[in-house]
Amino acid sequence: MKKVLVTGANGQLGSEMACLAQASDVAFVFANRQLLDITDAASVQRFLLQHHFDIVVNCAAYTAVDKAELEQTECFAINAIGAKNLAEACALSNTFLIHVSTDFVFDGTSPLLLNEDDEVHPLSVYGASKLAGERAIAAATNAYIIIRTSWLYSSFGSNFVKTILRLCAEKQSLSIIADQIGTPTYAADLAGFIAHLIPIDHLQQHTGVYHFSNEGVASWYDFAISIRDFAGLETPILPIETYQYPTPATRPRFSVMNKKKVKETFGFSIPYWRDSLANCIQKLK
Numbered sequence: 001m002k003k004v005l006v007t008g009a010n011g012q013l014g015s016e017m018a019c020l021a022q023a024s025d026v027a028f029v030f031a032n033r034q035l036l037d038i039t040d041a042a043s044v045q046r047f048l049l050q051h052h053f054d055i056v057v058n059c060a061a062y063t064a065v066d067k068a069e070l071e072q073t074e075c076f077a078i079n080a081i082g083a084k085n086l087a088e089a090c091a092l093s094n095t096f097l098i099h100v101s102t103d104f105v106f107d108g109t110s111p112l113l114l115n116e117d118d119e120v121h122p123l124s125v126y127g128a129s130k131l132a133g134e135r136a137i138a139a140a141t142n143a144y145i146i147i148r149t150s151w152l153y154s155s156f157g158s159n160f161v162k163t164i165l166r167l168c169a170e171k172q173s174l175s176i177i178a179d180q181i182g183t184p185t186y187a188a189d190l191a192g193f194i195a196h197l198i199p200i201d202h203l204q205q206h207t208g209v210y211h212f213s214n215e216g217v218a219s220w221y222d223f224a225i226s227i228r229d230f231a232g233l234e235t236p237i238l239p240i241e242t243y244q245y246p247t248p249a250t251r252p253r254f255s256v257m258n259k260k261k262v263k264e265t266f267g268f269s270i271p272y273w274r275d276s277l278a279n280c281i282q283k284l285k
């Protein structure tokens, strides 16, 4: 039986991983920040050497994209140094690392589907910190999978889906950005993909970066309309342009990732984003 550590256990993805744990024959250990702070290199090393995990799934991250513009040090401590600490401890303890990164490593200026080896150019502190984390992992170990994902939501934690549901209940109408294009990803689907990776023997042969989101394409406006409709609400939603809703962090205009590599390598079938959104909203009801 494989022994797997999940860090950042109280977040969206960590919580979805916990939902899958009962149904699997994997010995999971779920660590929240109190149990294991990934910015503490000595604790991370001690924990991994003590427990002999086969795999670490790093769900811990600093994810407050706008706040990060003012909290650069804390953001890098978690997303870059934290990732480095885990990778170094994994290398020392012969543990495979599954890490999660973001489409925000790209600048979104290309109109094409983003491939794993496309040029990176983050526009925000958050994106830069996640890229630094990716690079630190690749420098520290040769036994890792980095999964870049986008627009993550879940029935756990706070996210765009829950914000739209709340605002639809509170406001007469909403204005949502229609000129940023990407793909929503249900964290339960990403957790399902990670659970698919865990039993694979010789994962090391697949070391590298992979793109994983749900299938399809949407603007934030399309996403909001679908959330409202699946919830059976009727609040009017108006499309606006990015300049009409300025935020501290700049986001990529177009960041639809190509999932060809992940599908071909692991034979994993990825759900369409609206189908997964319907499932999530059903669960929230």
Ligand SMILES: NC(=O)c1ccc[n+]([C@@H]2O[C@H](COP(=O)([O-])OP(=O)(O)OC[C@H]3O[C@@H](n4cnc5c(N)ncnc54)[C@H](OP(=O)(O)O)[C@@H]3O)[C@@H](O)[C@H]2O)c1
Pocket (backbone or CB within 6 Å): 007, 008, 009, 010, 011, 012, 013, 014, 032, 033, 036, 037, 038, 039, 058, 059, 060, 061, 062, 063, 078, 082, 100, 101, 102, 103, 130, 149, 150, 151, 152, 153, 157, 187
């Ligand atoms: N959310 C998105 O839209 C999105 C998009 C693309 C990629 N991603 C990536 O997907 C992954 C999962 O994101 P998520 O949405 O599940 O994140 P999340 O809900 O914000 O959860 C992150 C978790 O990390 C924990 N954490 C923070 N600092 C820590 C530390 N120093 N040591 C240990 N744990 C720490 C947090 O604990 P506290 O609750 O105590 O702070 C929180 O439980 C992340 O790598 C993120 O960068 C997310």
